[in-house]
Amino acid sequence: MKDKKVLIVGGVACGGKAAARLMRVDPRADVTVLEKGEYISYAGCGLPYYVGGVVKEYRDLMTTPIGVVRDENFFRKVKHVTVHTQHLATRLDRRKKIVTALDLRNGEEKEFPYDKLVLSTGASPLRPPIPGSDLPRVFTLWNMPDALAMRAAIDSGKVKNAVVIGAGLIGMEVVEALHDQGIQVSIVDLCETPLPQMMDREFGNLLRAVLEKKGINFFGGEKVLEIQGYNGEIKSVKTDKREVPAEMVLMAVGVRPNVGIAREAGLALGSCGGVIVDDHMRTSDPDIYAGGDCVEVKNVLTGKPVWQPMGSVANRQGRVIADNIAGLPTTFKGVAGTAIMKAFEYTIGKTGLTREQARLEGFNAEAVTIVDSDTPHFMPGSAAIQVRIVADRNTRKVLGAQVFGAGRADKRLDILVSAAAGGLTIDELADADIAYAPPYSTALDPVTHAANTLKNKIDGLMVSWSPSELAEKIRKGENPVLLDVRSPDEVKTQGTLPYETTLIPLGQLWDRGSELPRDREIIAFCKISVRGWDADSILKRLGYEKVSVLEGGIAGWPFELRKE
């Protein structure tokens, strides 16, 4: 049988995976990879950790687990795949089924015929035309050369202050990398809180507080006007509100899919700017597949197109592409909008829809946030996490989640990813037989606790308000009693809400509850609002009707606290 010429344009995540998988499952495949860069099949998501010195050798990002570098030689010897690095694909002739590429080392043009083509051309960072953005040490961080250049700048010892423009995932990961090396870091973003695309304002604020505690400046709601330099050196970054000293700038304002040759060849592009593919990762041309950062896919919860450039997604897609080229029917159903980030000892992450996104999509969405320990308080290392679950009131299915905390929040996020993928209702989730032993979770895992709390809320057993909702009530002039049921000592050490509060420790509430007015809403809280929920029950027993709870209590309050 004749060989099947498969040409893959782009050899980092999706392309590398597709090539390797093809050689495993398609005995006819004759695979060639064109990569414009010098490096292939490297761990792009590891770049911030190389910049930060956590990963000592950049080569470690390109090796197999046993230390073999995945270069052209490796692909040829082990995979029998031909790789051409420094080959930039410039033209796609779909009629002749030929890709033209430029050998960047000598300017030579070459033609590569194909039977099946895979476009995994990736994405590129945006570089807005800010005056001064052409100065040295103004970086983007997207590929290996970017990381090497940033590392060299840091190692030069000349960088004492750095400004990160853009508080998205990449920007925020680099913040920690720079801070850990003694550099004073400032972040500037047009939005008020970090990770504005990913987390809602409350979770963004929690992260902002972490940054500020570490001595990192977060200048939210500010616009960069100019990167000011002198003698070819950066001096400062000028925003519409201030001037921030800097010897290094990272532009991390976003990326866009590389769809140049796809567009010129007339392949269908979508509303997010990516190449449109079907469930089999096939483009509008049946002989052309596309995957990774250059395509848009469906959000599994909304069915709408989204663009989610992530290494994990690209790898999954590469496998699906290979299977389909090999004639194995495999589908890629879409993404759930999952993302996660480590910020010092904290973890912050999200999957699915926020409540507001879900409501915009037409869901009858409700959500609740809880604060809980990741392991029992008596176990060493026990730390708090916040879990927010979003569900549909009608179907009761999980629609999304957000997590934050110094505890093991990544596990809870992935439990919820799996739950949403399986269409679990909050009732089924609360029933799930999650593994319990004290080193791993509380007897009722924080996820179980969150699911139960959302059940209480949706079933009308509990009225609760998120911090933003409470702040909004106060701003609108409502005058609830903010009932603090902590001990006076806790108030001193933990601080309290920046409003007038009424303190009745929980143990006195049965006796003293009747002191409270009957004509105002009573919103109970404590450190994490578990006692707040007890207080709610007691007050209802005492005949109070308009009683509610502040979600997450003081530990979950993402705004300023008042110190007594």
Add this chain to the structure above:
Amino acid sequence: MKDKKVLIVGGVACGGKAAARLMRVDPRADVTVLEKGEYISYAGCGLPYYVGGVVKEYRDLMTTPIGVVRDENFFRKVKHVTVHTQHLATRLDRRKKIVTALDLRNGEEKEFPYDKLVLSTGASPLRPPIPGSDLPRVFTLWNMPDALAMRAAIDSGKVKNAVVIGAGLIGMEVVEALHDQGIQVSIVDLCETPLPQMMDREFGNLLRAVLEKKGINFFGGEKVLEIQGYNGEIKSVKTDKREVPAEMVLMAVGVRPNVGIAREAGLALGSCGGVIVDDHMRTSDPDIYAGGDCVEVKNVLTGKPVWQPMGSVANRQGRVIADNIAGLPTTFKGVAGTAIMKAFEYTIGKTGLTREQARLEGFNAEAVTIVDSDTPHFMPGSAAIQVRIVADRNTRKVLGAQVFGAGRADKRLDILVSAAAGGLTIDELADADIAYAPPYSTALDPVTHAANTLKNKIDGLMVSWSPSELAEKIRKGENPVLLDVRSPDEVKTQGTLPYETTLIPLGQLWDRGSELPRDREIIAFCKISVRGWDADSILKRLGYEKVSVLEGGIAGWPFELRKE
């Protein structure tokens, strides 16, 4: 409206939870708890950690997260629940709706009437009538007094050697607790491998190897004949094969549900010995609910009754009981057989069915085991884990999983718990948008990798053998070529299989593959069998037909390795 007298017999996990929840959701409930012990509402699963000194104060096991002891006074003041400790329920009169209890402090008999009764009478450890089992320092570990007594024995300094009889969860948790305090520990069990009820033989063997590396003796397949003493002190434990020195013995051979008053009152008991309850946790008497260790429930995968005495399950059931008494329709669908344990730096856990259990239940079950890093190899702290997934070939749904390793295996187990709860197929699981960033997972999470590998196996793209299956092939006289594709250096440092192997490093296989015989099965492996899978593909391309892979490679081999 008249109060509803709710009487709860047993106040540790299920009972305490039911009482607290009732006061939150049932305005009419007047709740009384009878507890035979001195302590209530404590974290029973934390007892081994108190014995091991990880938890310093036993009171920490009974406090709320803010340090308030959950005693009778706390329940009265905060929950308005009346608790009688040291009250042993002795008789249940269902006609009169009265429970008679003995006040253990003074021998007084008292009657407690009820409208609704909750039986959460727990379980008790078995104490087989081995000669010498009445000696001092022969312990069981089930409740707080047990833990205090064990702790005192350790603190006396007289215990240099301890024998744990029974290698179930409790026994194994105590092993680490004792070892950490400098005590030489030996385990004796009738079964060949640890955790015989929970893990299959391969995973049990992996744990056994960990124990032996730590200097702990595991005497599997042995029967204890006598605990030998002298002058009221234990001297040794005599088995059918040896005599083991000991100054302390823990009997951890199992527990059984406490169903005495339930049986005498004529409530229906089940095949596992527990009280039978319906989906609403109601017994055969509509006014009596039961939960926690004294009931049996359904396994959600098989629909058959099982007895799974776990603190997490008891807590979930307590909540369901309270809701149903309060008139809120809530169901408890069952358990999945999830269990987890920490053994030094290792985690071992299980959910659902093993392949063999699933086949006995009539499923067309298949399984695969993979070894993978929990985070990318370039991240500090990256460690290996093994994940075994069991799925149904017909429906492709996940039926169960086992995990083991020094890496973060608990997260992967819980992803799989959630996946099984949602009825995810391996295809959907492989597609799930699991959170990826280098501190948390590999680009394709070990769970994704395991799901993909099982797809390969079920779809006939890959034939693979578990270590036991390979050992069985060799035992039966089959003569496969065991093709090792590691580097010679790795063979030296990692050791190799205890059989004749053929070494061709992967990079040479395209050239040298034809050296291999064509008439024998070739089973490829490497450190973790990812290169083994590459080798499989290469050999197929070279025209070999009977090619397969050893699952997990050398890292997953649970039996003796041969050192070169």
